Amino acid sequence: MTTKLRALTGYVLATITVAPLIWLLVAVLKPADELFQVALPSRITLDNLLYVLTQVPIGRYMLNSAIVSVAVTAIALVLHSMAAYALARLRFPGRQVIFSVIVSTLLVSLPVILVPLFLVVKELGLLDTYAGLILPAIFHAFGIFLLRQYYLSIPRELEEAADLDGCGYFRRWWQVVLPLSRPILASLAVLFFLANWNAFLWPLTATRDPELRMVQVGIATLQGQYGSAWNYILAATVVAAVPTLIAFVIGQRRLVEAIKTSGLK
Structure with a gap:
């Protein structure tokens, strides 16, 4: 039971740590008007990255x-x-x-x-x-x-x-x-x-x-x-x-x- 509890704790901590990074990567690929929506983007766009790299x-x-x-x-x-x-x-x-x-x-x-x-x-x-x-x-x-x-x-x-x-x-x-x-x-x-x-x-x-x-x-x-x-x-x-x-x-x-x-x- 102790081993399972430690494994569960590790998974929870890993999820808490990685979740903001995943949200960041998903948000970068969203259109600007969908940026703060919890749902997945309606379409994937590279416009944000292209603007930063070019402008x-x-x-x-x-x-x-x-x-x-x-x-x-x-x-x-x-x-x-x-x-x-x-x-x-x-x-x-x-x-x-x-x-x-x-x-x-x-x-x-x-x-x-x-x-x-x-x-x-x-x-x-x-x-x-x-x-x-x-x-x-x-x-x-x-x-x-x-x-x-x-x-x-x-x-x-x-x-x-x-x-x-x-x-x-x-x-x-x-x-x-x-x-x-x-x-x-x-x-x-x-x-x-x-x-x-x-x-x-x-x-x-x-x-x-x-x-x-x-x-x-x-x-x-x-x-x-x-x-x-x-x-x-x-x-x-x-x-x-x-x-x-x-x-x-x-x-x-x-x-x-x-x-x-x-x-x-």
Whole structure:
């Protein structure tokens, strides 16, 4: 009975999770006047998708999101990995204090620092630039925390063997630790890419140039002051979700493995 109850619970939760996605896909294929009807569409149309792909610069929005997401992910992985290795292996005064301060930043949400961050970026002349979108998004305490936990699980004997060969800290990190960190780095790459692809508040604040709009901000422009073209918004949402779905499918196995091996139980 317990097994059947668990299976039933799983089916119910799966249905609740998948139902909105199914409704989204069906709604995109509906005519605009049938969008909010519960019944199946009287006819299937691709007009909504064709309008978004031809009349809305969704390609430009997705390109901007791709540039920012890939750049933030690549830079963050390198810097976070170096910081995490230093906190996991180097012995220096105040190491635990620094780590505690870094982790404590997880308690600070973006709206709290939005105005100071905007003023700093403005003073640096980085508004309406890719640099203004990329640089503030690089640092994230979760990446440093997760990598540090992973590095603590790596046997020290491997690094000691490299030390006997004359390797310094940098070569140990580059030649020993990084090759062993591929699962955790792949999982973080997926998380960073998804987070920056779906970013809205900071790109909305830091850019006014339509040519620099990221995809979530671009979709929001389809919503007017007195009305919203929901059929086009839903179609644009489906198009924008394709890269994130591909990234998650590719990296989901490594994501689960990394969390299991990082001591997060």
